[in-house]
Amino acid sequence: MDQDSDERLRRWRLVLGGGAADGTGVGLSGADARADGALAAVYDREGGLGASAPKVARWLGDIRGCFPSTVVQVMQRDAIDRLDLTRLLLEPEMLEAVEPDVHLVGTLLTLNRVLPDRARESARAVVRSVVDGLERRLAGRTRAAVAGALDRSARTRRPKRAADIDWDRTIRANLRHYLPERATVVPSRLVGYARRERAVRREVVLCVDQSGSMAASVVYAGVFGAALASMRSLRTSLVAFDTAVADLTDRLRDPVELLFGTQLGGGTDINRALAYAQGLITRPAGSILILISDLFEGGVREEMLRRVAALTQAGVQVIVLLALSDEGAPSYDHDNAAALAAMGVPAFACTPDAFPDLMAAAIERRDITRWVERHTT
Structure with missing residues (x-):
């Protein structure tokens, strides 16, 4: 018991920090x-x-x-x-x-414009080490989840292999052919998954707020953007914005180069960014626009909301992530989030580990609001 008591006092001493008021009387x-x-x-x-x-x-x-x-x-x-x-x-x-960690990378990106030449290579090495770790953790899972969703979202009535048959949909389509005496369904029509195609089947636009509070989200968006851009079935674009818009799509091959192309710490003009993103979309019904922002609009709020409404009416699936990080929802504009929700556009914080499944749900055109209810608190 004396040893347990001494150990508790030692731990309390480390917690309290010493001094006359800590009351432990323990030296270290x-x-x-x-x-x-x-x-x-x-x-x-x-x-x-x-x-x-x-x-x-x-x-x-x-x-x-x-x-x-x-x-x-x-x-x-x-x-x-x-x-x-x-x-x-x-x-x-x-x-x-x-x-190295994500938050340090965010700090370095904020300092990007003032880094002296002697520190630039060291900073790049820090960013590279963090990005490599995130890619090992997340990129493979993202590609697997998205590839599976793309395959499931394309249906065929002539599946070539038993593995391509969607048994759930096949049974539902043939319920009228149920034979009670045999307790079985005779499938006169098969419903299957189409085999993977090389053609572009979805357009994805990541629209990322690069204001200072979104630093970790910018880092994760760069890693996910690079993973999505590596898939031939997707046409992926990434734009970063403050009061101006920077199209970083041509840097998606190397997320480190992409991150050093951002300029963290500026203002916010969401409407301008959405206008630019809207111009990138060629097939609205097959497009997903993910806006990553805390929604503190420095531009014209009413025009921003009208533009989101126009995008959704055209068939674009718009999803707003208040944060793409492990820290949960940051401070955000609740009025804008509520206005978007009233249009059927969910606004929520998403962890990096949940993002691959979110992309799969979006590609399959599942109800994202229900997805949020199941995957977030």
């Missing part, structure tokens, strides 16, 4: 003292790392030795926000010491 040494010092540098009022690059580098080494990588990423993000360490990320030695 060794690894505990290093972990406590690393935490104090960010979270104590009198803490701080100053503007010394060597001191920050030592701190980065300490936290990587004391905590798992998921905790390291949180502490790095808090240090950048709380201690204004953004300037130090312009130094290549700092970039080589940090733990």
